[in-house]
Amino acid sequence: MTPKPAKRFRPIDERIEALTEPLPDSERKLAELLAAQPALLATHSATELAQIAASSKAAVTRFIQRLGYESFAAARREAREAQRWGAPAFQAAPDLPAATEEAFGEHLRRDLQNLALTFERLAAGVVEPAVATLARARRIGVVGYRNSHALAQYFARQLVLLKDQVVxxxxxxxxxxEDLAGFGPDDMLVILAFRRRVPIVAEIARHARKAGIPVLVLNDAATPPKEVDATWRIACETRGSAQFDSYAAAMSVLNLLVSALARLPEIQAGNRLREAERLHEVFEEL
Structure with a gap:
């Protein structure tokens, strides 16, 4: 199964809501702070939290233990794992009004940084064989769950313009x-595996590799390579400017892949794109 926060993971805001006893003033301030900004547990030390809440380090220790953690270090590890896994509440967000030029600039800066880092790591040794396999594959399956589904849907629709058997x-x-039953080594899977993945994604990839099916995986850069098995892997930076991940870099990579595929002589010879355009005119669809 895909590694994720431990099964006993319980968000800190739920732990705070479950408290029944009255809190001392020093701990009440911490409760209010961490309920509103749980990401601070992942990014700040006990001393820093005490300063922000106008409390004390001793109060932080007592409060964390009151919530059921063994120690502040244990609480921080859990919060950082939730942050790595992509839980929105644990993503640090800049303290900026949402609709200002400064916020717009920060959003753009983050997306440009994601694009730059993603393409700096992109290797021809991955892209070229993956695209060549897309071209000769008898059938292509594109897999995506949750947030990855929209990306998978986009990529599948672009591939349909170039290939006959895309699902x-x-x-x-x-x-x-049922869908994978007929797939074999002459086919190919493209798996969009961005956080937070459902466990079946790793199982699909594992099955495909055992069956000899070539697999291209696109996932977030925070995911360790071994979590989802693959023939080729492209890691995309997805950290957003606030709580939610950004898929600008992932969309750009998908566009690159389909554009590279469209330029191959064997794809151009197939003439599928031109035929699709002709039928648009016949049916007056556009």
């Missing part, structure tokens, strides 16, 4: 096992 998995009303 978005799982199909509505179907199980993924």
């Amino acid at each position: 978005l998995l799982p199909q509505p009303g179907q199980t993924v096992g």
